[in-house]
Amino acid sequence: MKLVAAARVRRAQEAVINGRPFSQTLVEVLQDINQRLRIEEIDVPLTNVRPVKKVALVVITGDRGLCGGFNNAVTKKAEARIRELKSLGLDCVVISIGKKGNSFFKSRNFVQVDRFIEGGSFPTTKEAQAIADDVFALFVSEDVDKVELVYTKFMSLVKFDPVIHTLLPLSTKGEVRDVNGNCIDAMEDEFFRLTTKQGKLALERDVVDRKRGECLPLMQFEQDPVQILDAMMPLYLNSQILRGLQESLASELAARMNAMSNATENAIELKKNFSMAYNRERQAKITGELLEIVAGAEALTPID
Template sequence: MSCSNLTMWVPSKPSLSDASSLSFRSFLNPFQLPSHNSPSCSPSRSGTPIHCGLRELRGRIDSVKNTQKITEAMKLVAAAKVRRAQEAVVNGRPFSETLVEVLYNINEQLQTEDIDAPLTNVRPVKKVALVVVTGDRGLCGSFNNSIIKKAEARIAELKGLGLDYTVISVGKKGNTYFLRRPYIPVDKFIEGNTLPTAKEAQAIADDVFSLFVSEEVDKVELLYTKFVSLVKSDPVIHTLLPLSPKGEICDVNGTCVDAAEDEFFRLTTKEGKLTVERDAVRTQTADFSPILQFEQDPVQILDALLPLYLNSQILRALQESLASELAARMSAMSSATDNAMELKKNLSMLYNRERQAKITGEILEIVAGANALT
């Protein structure tokens, strides 16, 4: 079998992000390896031209076809799951809306009282707990990587400030990452389910709550991927505890240890009192009775409300993280499918050319032979 002297460079689309081509390559390799034992058929990624026989080419086309089918299917699955994740958010909305409404009303009525709830207790920060929310699976572009990088950056920052830290890892990918690095103190590994539920959020909240209330840590930060849109998501750091306004959380030396990009709190304080920041979509609260009585002390009521608020915050973070993961997987798989399509096109063109060259060669041989006889 003659090797073609044709050269083919598989173009890597300039519009593709690094992550998507990465995910494609890592997916392609296992399929390539068994079907190609000839060393001349080196992966085209390194820029070397393909010198392949017809049979190898056919094998490659088949493997690319298979890969494309799989990436296409994964894309569709991710798309369907995004819809389910959105439904979960919508289902949780009545709860969170009522909670914010109630919290706002109660705070308004409690303005005059002096409140000291344990969850709002601001102490000098000596130790920080980082809750890192990652995904359970790979093949979703740079999703897991970017949140882990963010966590590493935050850890380095805390180290620089001379503060102690501990990590609570949520999600399989984060768990394996931190398990491989025993020098990072991890308080707890939590594995997520396919769809985040209140139980899961409760498990995280319980852990965070007991860490904070027992004064083992003085600040809890939540690192998760914020869902902006289907094509955009940002890893963010969000101060979970103490429930307090932005900034003003200082370490022993009085230097501010808040992350620069710390997200603005929904629950804020105004002149030393708790208030809830109004959303643009806030529901009407006019029907709320002004002659409301409190069955217990306001402090106790806040004690009951704040864990609920904490839980719903964590649940929302989990849901957003899942939505981001699925969206990232969707776009990674869609660009992998595109890539596979292009690769397939180029390979089949090469294959056809070579087949034709071979046929032409054979005809020439026959004609030459016939000529020689006469």
């Protein structure tokens, strides 16, 4: 299982690294366009920030176990976020992706589940689009006022952390508030920028905090800006969800590789300890039998 995970994690890691620049640039471009549209007071449904009464959480877990605390960390993160939102008086609904997450939410009745989805062997755009369509329908119909993605961020083969990222509405950090005016953004709601450090790939946390009017003043739209955003938002949703699926898969494979490596080392150590204990018992038994034979022989020896 370690060798299989190691063979698959390379492909998953390449997909994560190759997809991050496009996803990050797309978010930045959409942020700039959205800020411009707000200056011109143009309303776009998917970027409309309204008082939050209900939040949808898209929780991504794995389909299999034997990967250490990977699945448990994601479900604990989601459960903590649900309790935090409920403490603010907000309703929650969950879209669960992955068999382990499905089992977790089915066995607990503390939150409403909109949909259960089983993950595939490797994330595809078709799978991400199906999830994006569900998210789009919930937000546009105003069944929910905010959508958050809970997944595991892939840092390296030995480091991966569950994080929360806001999908909708497309807004800067601190803008989304409840009916009482309280900011409900998660503490981990940050963007990760792929950079290089001392010749090696590295990640930097970047909290996006832009001010109105920061986009280029000479920006002009040849087409209706609403049409531009309407065409790009499905691509944005698809890319963000696909990125979350890829990051989670890479983290799961890395966790399984490490877990199986630790299990192999523990099994070897356990076998060594059992062999030593067995040999001691065997040696003690043989020694005891020899002593009995010697004692019996001495008892049968005639006394002169």
